[in-house]
Amino acid sequence: MDVRLDALGVDIGSRSVEVVGLAGGEVVVSLKAPTAFDPAGQCARLLEGLAAGRTTATGYGRDLFVRTFGAEARLGVVATVTEIQAYARGAAHLFPEAHSVLDIGGQDTKAVVLAPKGRVLRFEMNDRCAAGTGKFLEFMATALQVPLTEFGAFALRGRRGLKVNSMCTVFAESEAVSLMGAGERPEDIALALHLAMVERLSGMLRRNACAAPLVFAGGVARNPCAVALVSEWLGTPAVVPADPDAVGALGAALCALQAAEMRA
Amino acid sequence: MSETTYHEMWEKLNLDLPAHDALLAVLGKFYGDIYMSQQGRLKGMEYLDFVLSEVHGLRIKELQEAKAAGRKVVGAFCVFVPEELTLAANCVQVGLCAGAEAGTELAETLVPRNTCALIKSFIGFKLARICPYIESCDLIVGETTCDGKKKAYEAFSEIAPVYVMEVPQCKSDADRALWRSEIVKYKARIEELTGEAITADKLGQAIRLVNAKRRALNRLAALRAADPAPISGRDALLINQVSFYDDPVRFTTSVNALCDQMEERIAAREGVAAKGTPRLLLSGCPMAVPNWKLPFVVEGSGAVIVGEESCIGTRNTRDLVDETAETLDDMLEALTDRYLKIDCACFTPNAERQDNIIALARDLKADGVIHYALQFCQPYTHEAFKVEKALTRDGLPMLAIETDYGMQDVGQLKTRVEAFVEMLKA
Ligand code: SF4
Ligand code: SF4
Numbered sequence: 001m002d003v004r005l006d007a008l009g010v011d012i013g014s015r016s017v018e019v020v021g022l023a024g025g026e027v028v029v030s031l032k033a034p035t036a037f038d039p040a041g042q043c044a045r046l047l048e049g050l051a052a053g054r055t056t057a058t059g060y061g062r063d064l065f066v067r068t069f070g071a072e073a074r075l076g077v078v079a080t081v082t083e084i085q086a087y088a089r090g091a092a093h094l095f096p097e098a099h100s101v102l103d104i105g106g107q108d109t110k111a112v113v114l115a116p117k118g119r120v121l122r123f124e125m126n127d128r129c130a131a132g133t134g135k136f137l138e139f140m141a142t143a144l145q146v147p148l149t150e151f152g153a154f155a156l157r158g159r160r161g162l163k164v165n166s167m168c169t170v171f172a173e174s175e176a177v178s179l180m181g182a183g184e185r186p187e188d189i190a191l192a193l194h195l196a197m198v199e200r201l202s203g204m205l206r207r208n209a210c211a212a213p214l215v216f217a218g219g220v221a222r223n224p225c226a227v228a229l230v231s232e233w234l235g236t237p238a239v240v241p242a243d244p245d246a247v248g249a250l251g252a253a254l255c256a257l258q259a260a261e262m263r264a
Numbered sequence: 265m266s267e268t269t270y271h272e273m274w275e276k277l278n279l280d281l282p283a284h285d286a287l288l289a290v291l292g293k294f295y296g297d298i299y300m301s302q303q304g305r306l307k308g309m310e311y312l313d314f315v316l317s318e319v320h321g322l323r324i325k326e327l328q329e330a331k332a333a334g335r336k337v338v339g340a341f342c343v344f345v346p347e348e349l350t351l352a353a354n355c356v357q358v359g360l361c362a363g364a365e366a367g368t369e370l371a372e373t374l375v376p377r378n379t380c381a382l383i384k385s386f387i388g389f390k391l392a393r394i395c396p397y398i399e400s401c402d403l404i405v406g407e408t409t410c411d412g413k414k415k416a417y418e419a420f421s422e423i424a425p426v427y428v429m430e431v432p433q434c435k436s437d438a439d440r441a442l443w444r445s446e447i448v449k450y451k452a453r454i455e456e457l458t459g460e461a462i463t464a465d466k467l468g469q470a471i472r473l474v475n476a477k478r479r480a481l482n483r484l485a486a487l488r489a490a491d492p493a494p495i496s497g498r499d500a501l502l503i504n505q506v507s508f509y510d511d512p513v514r515f516t517t518s519v520n521a522l523c524d525q526m527e528e529r530i531a532a533r534e535g536v537a538a539k540g541t542p543r544l545l546l547s548g549c550p551m552a553v554p555n556w557k558l559p560f561v562v563e564g565s566g567a568v569i570v571g572e573e574s575c576i577g578t579r580n581t582r583d584l585v586d587e588t589a590e591t592l593d594d595m596l597e598a599l600t601d602r603y604l605k606i607d608c609a610c611f612t613p614n615a616e617r618q619d620n621i622i623a624l625a626r627d628l629k630a631d632g633v634i635h636y637a638l639q640f641c642q643p644y645t646h647e648a649f650k651v652e653k654a655l656t657r658d659g660l661p662m663l664a665i666e667t668d669y670g671m672q673d674v675g676q677l678k679t680r681v682e683a684f685v686e687m688l689k690a
Contacts, residue, residue, distance in 0.1 A: 083683075084680075085683060085687075119687070120683065121687075125680050125683075
């Protein structure tokens with residue numbers, strides 16, 4: 001027998017798939033799996049045994065989701081929203097006083113300024129390259145041979161003073177390698193790389209006049225150094241949700257719920 | 265159509281036949297995906313479908329016939345080249361499109377890598393020998409607009425018959441005098457090419473002819489204010505693209521026929537998208553054939569495009585040449601004035617462009633503007649900032665897009681455009 005929900009949100013990102021289910025206005029299901037090379041298969045596994053009146057997909061795999069699951073009756077009406085809308089809705093639901101959202105995912109970075117009720121006032125998404133995204137940190141952690149999950153804590157032990165000038169992933173990597181060759185401490189290099197990334201992000205935040213309270217979401221919000229540096233730039237702590245990767249799926253589920261209510 | 269005759273013709277033009285066949289195959293597929301998949305198209309678009317299917321065939325044949333009859337073919341890359349003078353000397357003028365990624369590696373042997381896709385494309389087309397238009401030209405007229413083009417023409421003149429007009433960068437009296445003298449020089453150059461003198465009579469006729477074409481396109485543009493939108497942005501862009509190489513008289517008649525159909529459709533309250541669909545104005549760099557990427561993305565994201573503020577759009581058609589002039593001298597004055605009204609981002613300070621965008625967006629009842637700039641295009645990427653400021657002040661949301669001819673970023677573009685449309689709907 002399927003677990004019956006009011007609404008489901010599915011976020012298919014480049015690194016992970018998240019599912020959030022709502023019933024009676026509460027989050028009753030929250031699941032996560034790596035995207036791997038089979039996003040549709042991962043979605044199918046996560047959605048096993050779930051049913052909803054309405055399902056909304058977001059993330060770069062949202063159209064794939066509709067093609068694959070659009071006709072599945074137990075998921076109800078299947079629709080899509082963009083990650084921008086989904087993160088805005090999710091963040092505003094968790095933190096109604098939020099002014100803006102910074103979401104750094106595996107492949108893209110977005111800055112969103114919120115309007116009342118989780119609507120989007122303005123947004124910017126990074127261009128096609130990996131600079132300033134989770135991918136950047138992933139490459140750099142590999143170059144310094146530090147596990148990605150520990151990279152932030154590792155960088156926090158660094159001392160300031162080194163500078164990485166390039167934000168191009170390829171060039172930054174070779175800069176890091178030559179700093180290592182020059183005998184610099186890996187912790188200091190790691191910190192310099194984080195600083196370079198946050199400097200790049202601050203341009204995006206400044207252009208869009210993002211201000212506190214700022215919700216920092218997406219996978220990179222689990223990196224304590226990134227959070228510390230963004231907070232430093234803001235002059236006040238960034239707000240990090242308990243489960244920063246699930247904000248998109250939550251937002252998608254809220255969009256599904258709203259659409260269902262509008263039809264009722 | 266008889267492919268073999270065309271193959272002979274293409275061979276005579278010294279095209280690289282296998283590469284050219286490959287280009288046509290890609291173009292055909294692309295056109296099918298983007299155009300033939302549309303619902304509720306106007307009957308009159310059949311003419312455009314036909315013209316496009318024969319873009320390297322019948323139209324090139326016509327050009328060869330014109331050349332055999334002693335007429336010259338003049339190519340241009342910019343709407344600053346006064347078509348009236350070209351036509352008054354009994355030449356054919358064609359716009360050289362450069363909207364596809366082709367011969368990029370070859371092009372990068374002549375121009376730096378950080379050059380916009382449009383420039384790389386025209387150099388690439390020439391070096392790869394796949395454009396029958398370039399190969400048909402007796403003269404190619406360049407102009408000193410952006411630095412990229414200015415320097416590219418230096419390299420291009422080594423491999424093609426190039427003549428460059430000096431377009432000023434400001435619009436003072438001295439600039440006007442310069443532009444006036446450039447128009448006179450171009451007249452002399454084209455007379456030298458043809459051995460025919462341009463008379464007041466011939467120029468007057470040409471002015472009326474080109475004005476008639478612009479009027480037809482302006483009529484079409486104005487009809488797009490209707491909601492539901494009577495024509496898709498893709499189709500309207502195609503019409504503007506075709507205006508650069510089709511026979512002007514035949515083209516004008518076809519566009520007017522299409523406008524009649526649009527009027528019927530508007531009267532019946534029908535359109536290509538439901539009433540209330542978010543309406544967007546595109547603004548920025550020209551989109552040359554077959555650069556249909558962004559319109560395709562936009563119209564696949566739940567919006568409809570209602571206008572193009574670009575040189576393949578209203579920047580080319582908005583202003584007419586005064587038809588009341590009687591002497592040759594007065595006509596040259598009228599041409600000077602008309603062409604200096606072009607609000608290209610190559611000018612400084614070019615404040616009129618912002619006003620024109622706002623006025624156009626209001627006339628067409630646009631809900632928002634998408635500013636489109638090619639990567640590495642200094643003039644338009646710069647203007648994106650001030651245009652956004654001006655539009656925001658006026659309560660018009662704007663999304664700035666910077667892209668090129670590659671398809672790698674289609675997914676990203678779609679997310680941004682969809683998010684913009686969601687924002688407008690909320
Ligand atoms: S944008 Fe400027 S340079 Fe380009 S075709 Fe138009 S007027 Fe010419
Ligand atoms: S798109 Fe920009 S850079 Fe390219 S030719 Fe036109 S004005 Fe120059």
